[in-house]
Amino acid sequence: MMVQKTSGIYQLTQIPAIYAAFQRMLGGERARQELVATHIRPAPGARVLDFGCGSGAILPYLGPVEYVGIDLNADHIAQAKAVFGDRGTFYAGDFGSLPVEQHGTFDLVVCLGVLHHLDDARVRELVMMARRYLAADGRFVAVDPVFEPGQAFVARWLAKLDSGKCVRTAPQYAGLVKGGFGNSTTTVRHDLLSLPYSHCITSANATTGGPRRPNVLDS
Ligand SMILES: C[S@@+](CC[C@H](N)C(=O)[O-])C[C@H]1O[C@@H](n2cnc3c(N)ncnc32)[C@H](O)[C@@H]1O
Numbered sequence: 001m002m003v004q005k006t007s008g009i010y011q012l013t014q015i016p017a018i019y020a021a022f023q024r025m026l027g028g029e030r031a032r033q034e035l036v037a038t039h040i041r042p043a044p045g046a047r048v049l050d051f052g053c054g055s056g057a058i059l060p061y062l063g064p065v066e067y068v069g070i071d072l073n074a075d076h077i078a079q080a081k082a083v084f085g086d087r088g089t090f091y092a093g094d095f096g097s098l099p100v101e102q103h104g105t106f107d108l109v110v111c112l113g114v115l116h117h118l119d120d121a122r123v124r125e126l127v128m129m130a131r132r133y134l135a136a137d138g139r140f141v142a143v144d145p146v147f148e149p150g151q152a153f154v155a156r157w158l159a160k161l162d163s164g165k166c167v168r169t170a171p172q173y174a175g176l177v178k179g180g181f182g183n184s185t186t187t188v189r190h191d192l193l194s195l196p197y198s199h200c201i202t203s204a205n206a207t208t209g210g211p212r213r214p215n216v217l218d219s
């Protein structure tokens with residue numbers, strides 16, 4: 001289930017232009033640069049699948065990659081197609097509805113700001129989907145707000161205010177991702193935005209998690 005606050009100011013963040021302005025104000029541009037350089041690290045030509053891609057804001061930072069994005073919000077996808085339609089393929093719909101037969105496997109599955117909008121059952125589903133789509137040496141990278149012992153009061157408060165109702169601790173994100181991949185690592189960063197905010201970067205390798213589930217892509 002998607003678990004999200006939808007009233008008042010939260011509704012505004014569903015509007016692509018307002019979401020983008022909000023992100024810019026907080027230093028989202030620098031954060032994306034840093035996330036790509038340090039944590040996502042796409043090789044040139046990598047095939048990247050973005051679950052919950054929003055309006056494709058990460059795409060300009062990824063360099064020369066083959067990009068596929070999917071998002072529930074049709075307005076975000078319309079915006080993504082208008083701006084980046086020549087650089088990627090975008091689908092409106094649930095992450096589980098991607099037309100698998102049209103795409104091969106991916107080197108990276110990224111999931112930026114999405115897991116904290118999903119309850120545990122849906123995160124497990126997403127992680128299994130990611131695993132299915134990843135090449136044998138592929139990587140999964142998720143980024144979400146986090147509750148972390150000792151974090152700044154403002155960072156904790158902002159995490160509580162988030163429209164996603166499933167902000168977790170780093171071990172909780174790690175456990176959910178490890179459930180699908182057999183491995184996971186987390187890094188907590190308090191320095192990505194221009195205000196006190198704590199992000200958890202959760203990643204996993206497709207290699208070490210045992211055999212991949214059968215996939216139409218394998219036949
Ligand atoms: C906080 S936004 C992040 C958007 C984008 N990844 C970014 O970094 O700007 C979370 C996104 O997840 C999308 N989302 C939530 N549940 C989803 C689902 N089940 N399938 C696809 N997208 C989903 C929402 O529509 C929203 O655009």
